[in-house]
Amino acid sequence: MSQHDMAYTRLSGTGLEISRLCLGCWNFGTEEPWMVGDEEAAHEIIDRAIDSGINVLDTANVYSHGESERIVGNAIQGRREELVVTSKVFGRMREGPNGRGLSRKHVLEQVDRTLERLGTDYLDLYQIHRWDEHTPIEETLSALTHLVDEGKVRYVGASTMAAWQFTKALYEADRQRYERFDSMQLEYSLVDRHEEQNLLPVCTDQNVGTLAWSPLAGGFLTGRYDRDDDPDDGSRAAEDPYMQQRFTDENWAVLDVVRDLAEVKDATMAQVSLAWLLHKDSVDAPIVGPTTVEELDDSVAALDVSLSDREIERLEAPKSPSWSERKVPW
Structure with a gap:
């Protein structure tokens, strides 16, 4: 697919133009056995994207403790301006006090390290990776506002939390005139629909942009796992307990519909699953995390798959989404 075939939209509530698919860079690094450990291979995927x-x-x-940022930074030299480069802060980056979280100290320290690894002097979007129950949200918003004022950050975003937490953050930003979160990155796929009962209604009401992570449910929706077989040793499903939680009867039932529609449309299961998200008005862009150029090409081709209302109903029928303070990794 050429660049001219890619669809673009604006991140809801902003003027920022983004592609309908984003490239997730979690798989670039050596932290886990299924990741793209070879930097040259990672650069091929980034170039193709x-x-x-x-x-x-x-x-x-x-x-991968900064490795992904370094790999991305090396790949984008000379074409920074055409790209929307995003990163996140919250997780532990060093041992000892103030080595994690959303305190002013940690945020301001980490943004400089991130910019250095990425080889750029600004981020288009800087996101809080999780909610920090130990830091007042006003402190975090104040620090992020400072970064926007300094020119180190263009837009601020959040990721993965309870709706009441995000609502509180938006309220405090409005009340105290801090930078307001422009985006929410949330887990959303055909088998992970809990955010329909949590963050998506808030984002729609408040006109906040949405980016969907894990749109293929860690590979579950590609059809690579079989309900009757144990996952292969060393595979993500074998190593990751969070992945194993997806192996439920209702999720296998969703997968059966995905498989049927893929056959009818002469598409892959991944394309049908991504097409479902691309048909959702509440989502600006899914974030795909390919580990090969072939997987990336397959995802991009999802832009050409159309689904009828009846087909969308069939895909959604096996599940009744619920939030119930769902636990995500760390």
Whole structure:
């Protein structure tokens, strides 16, 4: 797919133009056995993504402890201006006090380390990776506002929390005239629909942009796992208890519908699953995390798959989404 075929939208509530698919960079590094440990291979994926018209690269300081940011930074030299480069802060980056969280001290320390690894003097979007129950949200918002005022950050975002926490953050930003969160990055896929009962209604009401992480449920929606087989040793499903939580009867039932529609449409299961998200008005862009160029090409082709209302109903029928303070990793 050429760059001219990529669809673009604006991050809701802003003027920022983003591609309908974002490139997630968690898999670039050596932290886990299934990741793209080879920097050259990671650069091939990044190059192909940019050539395909993807302009959003989403990383975080904790991804392989800074390794992902370094790999992305090396890949984008000379074409920084055309890209929307994002990162995140919250997770532990060093031992001892103030080594994690959203205190002013940690945020201001980490943004400089992130910028250095990425080889840039600003981030287009800087996101709090999780809610910090030990730091007043006003302190975090004040620090982020300072970064915007300094020119180190263009937009501020959040990720993965309870709706009441995000609502409180928006309220305090409005009340005290701090920078307001422009985006929410949330887990959303055909088998992980809990945010329909949590953050999505808030984002729709408050006109906050949305980026969906894990849109293929860690590979579950690609059809790589079989309900009757144990996952292969060393695979993500074998190593990751969070992944194993997806192996439920209702999720296998969703997968059966995905498989049926993929056959009818001569598409892959991943394309049908991504197409469902691309049809959602509440989502600006899914974040895909390919580990090969072929997986990336497959995801980009999802832009050409259309679903009818009836097909969307069939895909959604096996599940009744609920939030119930869902626990995500760390």
